[in-house]
Amino acid sequence: DVKVTQSSRYLVKRTGEKVFLECVQDMDHENMFWYRQDPGLGLRLIYFSYDVKMKEKGDIPEGYSVSREKKERFSLILESASTNQTSMYLCASSQIRGEKLFFGSGTQLSVL
């Protein structure tokens, strides 16, 4: 069974902390994505990567960075967490960019 695995289901951090969200996929997909999900706003793209060490900004990259050192792993980094980054974070992967995305179960991040 194909899988996208996010390291934490729930995470609580303090304002100003550096936060790492990890995502691993086992489908050998080229493309990986980080989305943020907020009620009524749907899913908004933060960053995506179409190859190892490659990254592109999505619609809301401010306050975030990413790292893709290996094909199967894509990390989202909050350099200095703020309360407005409290949200559900979803990682996804796909073989074709923008099509047939496979999502992880999400990480609910609370920044206090």
Added chain:
Amino acid sequence: GENVEQHPSTLSVQEGDSAVIKCTYSDSASNYFPWYKQELGKGPQLIIDIRSNVGEKKDQRIAVTLNKTAKHFSLHITETQPEDSAVYFCAANNGNAGNMLTFGGGTRLMVKP
């Protein structure tokens, strides 16, 4: 960039009834329109998708229709069952910017037994 609007935000139907969720998009270059279902505690899962060269697509109890002229597409679920209860998201690709998906705001569907 692309803008996708989805209605209604919540929908309650009786088991066995039909449910319809509608989306509009703004980018005339969009040519791929998927629908995702998100069950409680899980990530979204692709349930059906349609390309702009097709007006309708069916898969058992679900169907999607596309009107390119009006820039809207809809998800139809017939003979709804309690397990259809979930949040549904429509999306459209951005044909001129890397083929990224823009998602609608989501519809919470509740099917009452």
